[in-house]
Amino acid sequence: MPLTRFISFRHNHLLQSDVQTDSLFGTDWARPLYVTGAFVLIRGEKESDRSAVHALNVSAFKTSAEADLVDALREQATPVVSLVAERSGAVVGHILFSPVTLEGNPGLKIMGLAPMAVIPKYQRNGIGSALVRAGLEQCKQLGASAVVVLGHPEYYPRFGFAPSTRFGIRSEYNVPEEVFMAMELEPGSLRGTSGTVKYHAVFSTV
Numbered sequence: 001m002p003l004t005r006f007i008s009f010r011h012n013h014l015l016q017s018d019v020q021t022d023s024l025f026g027t028d029w030a031r032p033l034y035v036t037g038a039f040v041l042i043r044g045e046k047e048s049d050r051s052a053v054h055a056l057n058v059s060a061f062k063t064s065a066e067a068d069l070v071d072a073l074r075e076q077a078t079p080v081v082s083l084v085a086e087r088s089g090a091v092v093g094h095i096l097f098s099p100v101t102l103e104g105n106p107g108l109k110i111m112g113l114a115p116m117a118v119i120p121k122y123q124r125n126g127i128g129s130a131l132v133r134a135g136l137e138q139c140k141q142l143g144a145s146a147v148v149v150l151g152h153p154e155y156y157p158r159f160g161f162a163p164s165t166r167f168g169i170r171s172e173y174n175v176p177e178e179v180f181m182a183m184e185l186e187p188g189s190l191r192g193t194s195g196t197v198k199y200h201a202v203f204s205t206v
């Protein structure tokens with residue numbers, strides 16, 4: 001078994017992952033997830049997952065824009081956190097984080113969550129939440145001090161995101177305040193900051 005794979009019988013259930021290993025024990029997201037008769041595994045994306053990831057993004061967003069964005073970010077952004085949810089050998093969910101910059105704060109390592117998707121058939125079963133929690137943990141492992149997301153204001157606060165204006169930072173896009181959110185991974189990391197967050201250039205080309 002490769003070093004990066006492990007099996008844990010935490011909570012008497014099987015949990016397996018390809019993402020960085022030891023540190024995952026004891027984390028909140030690492031709970032067994034059982035969806036319509038099968039366990040769901042959250043793991044790092046592999047090269048062989050790419051076409052399935054593309055297809056699931058198309059099926060969730062009903063357009064290929066986000067799927068193409070994932071492909072472009074994988075090629076052009078560094079580092080990315082790209083995780084999949086696997087159920088019975090099939091990829092049913094995906095999440096990607098890529099670096100963003102906060103103007104005037106070049107030393108701050110901030111990741112942007114985008115995009116994420118779960119195959120429509122398996123939505124509302126906790127798969128998206130497990131991907132977010134695992135992804136945040138991975139961003140922390142990479143040394144990111146904060147994460148931003150532009151998305152549903154009813155969904156992301158449950159993970160600890162709050163409107164970015166609370167931290168004095170704003171989106172480069174002209175969007176309602178409540179849809180652009182931020183979360184500190186390192187407490188206090190956004191204290192005293194201000195300015196505009198910019199996503200990777202790929203976001204404006206795809």
Ligand SMILES: CC(C)(COP(=O)(O)OP(=O)(O)OC[C@H]1O[C@@H](n2cnc3c(N)ncnc32)[C@H](O)[C@@H]1OP(=O)(O)O)[C@@H](O)C(=O)NCCC(=O)NCCS
Pocket residue numbers: 060061115116117118119122123124125126127128129130150151152154155
């Ligand atoms: C958003 C998404 C990834 C969530 O995945 P999921 O596996 O269904 O998420 P979970 O089961 O962990 O959580 C479900 C919750 O998400 C909420 N949710 C899902 N889509 C939502 C939306 N468009 N607006 C607001 N809330 C939404 C549900 O209301 C549900 O809340 P509840 O638990 O209070 O009932 C999935 O719905 C999806 O792929 N949507 C289409 C693509 C998309 O919009 N991606 C996000 C871009 S910001």
